[in-house]
Amino acid sequence: MRLVADDISISRGERRLIQGLSFAVDAGEALVLTGPNGVGKTTLLRVLAGFIPPNAGAVRLEGAVDEASVGELAHYVGHANGVKAGLTVRENARFWVRYLVGDVSNVEAVLENLYLAEIAEVPAGYLSAGQKRRLGLVRLLLAERPLWLLDEPTAALDVASQALLSGFMQRHLDGGGMLVAATHGPLGLADARILELAPAISDEAMASGEVS
Amino acid sequence: MSAFLALLARDLRLAFREGSALGAALGFYLIVVTMLPLGLGPDMALLSRIAPGLLWLALLLSALLTLGRLFEADLEDGSLDVMATGTLPLEAVVVAKGLAHWLSTALPLTLLAPMLGLMLNLDFAAFPPLVATMLIGTPAISFIGTIGAALTLRSRRGSLLIALLVLPLYVPTLIFGIGAIASLLGPGGAGPSLMILGAISLGALVLAPIAAAAALRAQLG
Numbered sequence: 033m034r035l036v037a038d039d040i041s042i043s044r045g046e047r048r049l050i051q052g053l054s055f056a057v058d059a060g061e062a063l064v065l066t067g068p069n070g071v072g073k074t075t076l077l078r079v080l081a082g083f084i085p086p087n088a089g090a091v092r093l094e095g096a097v098d099e100a101s102v103g104e105l106a107h108y109v110g111h112a113n114g115v116k117a118g119l120t121v122r123e124n125a126r127f128w129v130r131y132l133v134g135d136v137s138n139v140e141a142v143l144e145n146l147y148l149a150e151i152a153e154v155p156a157g158y159l160s161a162g163q164k165r166r167l168g169l170v171r172l173l174l175a176e177r178p179l180w181l182l183d184e185p186t187a188a189l190d191v192a193s194q195a196l197l198s199g200f201m202q203r204h205l206d207g208g209g210m211l212v213a214a215t216h217g218p219l220g221l222a223d224a225r226i227l228e229l230a231p232a233i234s235d236e237a238m239a240s241g242e243v244s
Numbered sequence: 245m246s247a248f249l250a251l252l253a254r255d256l257r258l259a260f261r262e263g264s265a266l267g268a269a270l271g272f273y274l275i276v277v278t279m280l281p282l283g284l285g286p287d288m289a290l291l292s293r294i295a296p297g298l299l300w301l302a303l304l305l306s307a308l309l310t311l312g313r314l315f316e317a318d319l320e321d322g323s324l325d326v327m328a329t330g331t332l333p334l335e336a337v338v339v340a341k342g343l344a345h346w347l348s349t350a351l352p353l354t355l356l357a358p359m360l361g362l363m364l365n366l367d368f369a370a371f372p373p374l375v376a377t378m379l380i381g382t383p384a385i386s387f388i389g390t391i392g393a394a395l396t397l398r399s400r401r402g403s404l405l406i407a408l409l410v411l412p413l414y415v416p417t418l419i420f421g422i423g424a425i426a427s428l429l430g431p432g433g434a435g436p437s438l439m440i441l442g443a444i445s446l447g448a449l450v451l452a453p454i455a456a457a458a459a460l461r462a463q464l465g
Contacts, residue, residue: 083325083328084465104331118261127254131330132247133246
């Protein structure tokens with residue numbers, strides 16, 4: 033399977049963020065989006081997930097069965113974790129596994145993996161920012177999706193949790209998964225392509241940096 | 245289907261566990277109906293005659309209070325993004341959330357209505373028709389409400405906008421709800437009013453999620 037962004041342009045309001053950007057992510061490959069604040073990393077991820085239609089160009093998954101949309105085959109973990117404060121850690125995990133049609137019997141093992149088992153009965157509203165983020169990342173392991181779209185996945189995570197996440201990402205890639213992450217810090221992946229987004233400047237309006 | 249049921253169960257659990265929306269709606273209903281006789285004077289015959297209309301109107305307003313939070317919490321905590329990446333179409337998400345709203349808000353309000361009817365000197369014979377018309381008519385309130393809630397999701401003072409958007413759409417339900425009570429109490433029994441009331445609810449169940457899902461897609465951008 034292969035994620036292809038074909039000559040996409042994205043505007044937010046009057047501002048042209050990204051102009052004529054093309055790239056492809058093959059199975060087992062990671063693409064890391066970098067660039068200064070406000071350059072459009074989050075917006076690009078939301079376009080890839082299908083939340084925002086690009087102003088021009090197209091995003092598609094080649095080799096997907098039944099023409100499934102990118103969104104249906106992707107995990108999106110954004111700034112907000114999708115965690116309900118009123119539900120306990122376990123209830124949050126059980127809801128997402130059922131909603132995303134994953135394997136319910138996995139829940140306990142995944143909570144254990146992310147060091148959330150001891151606090152499984154705690155309402156998520158009482159968790160620290162880092163614990164909430166770990167709970168948000170639970171979704172990645174609960175349901176199998178070929179594409180992970182991660183927005184600042186390491187934000188608020190301590191060093192041990194970052195290493196844990198790197199391990200999960202590496203295993204996802206080794207299993208033929210695809211990954212696009214926006215980040216400022218290192219993700220700890222063995223080999224990841226970097227796509228540096230530069231501000232689209234007036235008439236040049238070139239948002240695509242070189243792909244190393 | 246399991247995703248749909250999971251979402252429905254989650255929303256019901258949150259509604260009853262947090263309880264604030266339901267409590268506010270029930271409390272508002274109680275206070276409005278308590279204050280009406282104070283404004284209208286102690287004419288028991290008058291109160292008895294207009295009680296069904298007052299109870300219906302106050303129920304609409306109480307349900308309206310709770311609509312603002314329908315999608316807002318899910319937008320704020322990022323759940324809406326994740327729901328949009330699920331295999332469940334957004335239309336089905338709206339149906340699940342509308343159904344949860346009906347079960348957790350409209351249904352308790354309906355059950356409270358006859359008790360409040362006592363305060364308005366509502367004729368005992370009118371109790372069953374009142375509850376029956378509310379049971380049939382209130383799904384329209386929840387589902388039409390999803391459109392307003394989705395459209396005003398990112399706007400400030402959204403709850404005021406919802407009232408302006410949604411209340412006019414509640415007019416048919418109100419008219420045929422009252423009409424159905426009158427016809428149920430009359431000699432002819434259930435007339436066309438009751439059928440139209442049911443038709444409005446069924447129509448809202450089918451059409452409102454399409455409109456609300458389109459609005460949600462625009463809000464995700």
